[in-house]
Amino acid sequence: xxxxxxxxxxxxxxxxxxxxxxxxxxxxxxxxxxxxxxxxxxxxxxxxxxxxxxxxxxxxxxxxxxxxxxxxxxxxxxxxxxxxxxxxxxxxxxxxxxxxxxxxxxxxxxxxxxxxxxxxxx
Numbered sequence: 001x002x003x004x005x006x007x008x009x010x011x012x013x014x015x016x017x018x019x020x021x022x023x024x025x026x027x028x029x030x031x032x033x034x035x036x037x038x039x040x041x042x043x044x045x046x047x048x049x050x051x052x053x054x055x056x057x058x059x060x061x062x063x064x065x066x067x068x069x070x071x072x073x074x075x076x077x078x079x080x081x082x083x084x085x086x087x088x089x090x091x092x093x094x095x096x097x098x099x100x101x102x103x104x105x106x107x108x109x110x111x112x113x114x115x116x117x118x119x120x121x122x
Contacts, residue, residue, distance in 0.1 A: 002026060002027070002029040002030045002031070002034070003029050003030070003031060004031060005031060005034065006031060006033065006034055006035065007034070007035050007037060008030065008034065008035070008036050008037065009037040009038075009039065010022065010036070010037065010038045010039065010040040010044060011039060011040055012040045012041075012044055013040070013041070014040070014041035014043040014044055018040075018043075018044045019043045019044060020043070020044070020045070020046040020049075021044055021046075022036070022038075022044050022045045022046060022049070022050075023046035023049040024046065024048075024049030024050075024052045024053055025049070026049075027049060027050065027053040027060070028053065028056070028057070030053075030057075030060060032059050033059045033061075034059075034060065034061070035060075035061040035062070035063060036060075036061070036062050036063070037063045037064070038062070038063070038064040038065070038066070039064070039065050041066065042064070042066045042067070042068055042069070045064075045068060047068045047069060047070050050062065050068060050070075050074070051070055051073065051074065054074060054077070054078045054081065054082075058081075060081065061081045061082065062074070062081065062082045062083075063082070063083045063084075064083075064084050064085070065084070065085040066084075067084040071084060107119045
């Protein structure tokens, strides 16, 4: 996928198998002019590898809805090839917001009708 796609979009959880799994070895396989889009978690990116990719490939672009810890370095040196949204955009779709509202409503009704405290936080 990295070798043939113009855009690679990440949608993976951060767990023991995926943390720092997107490293230089993998990124260096990206197609010339390729763009990596990270809407997963910042922890899945090996930030040293990301910086190395920017330094080694001036055709590489990176877009994320969560900025890496080395954001300032990347933005200062590679601002024309990166973009970070102001806030995490996960689940910010009309469908996701509707589903969250329905789930919250069902939880409130279950509490009022059955004293169900399954999702009680405090």
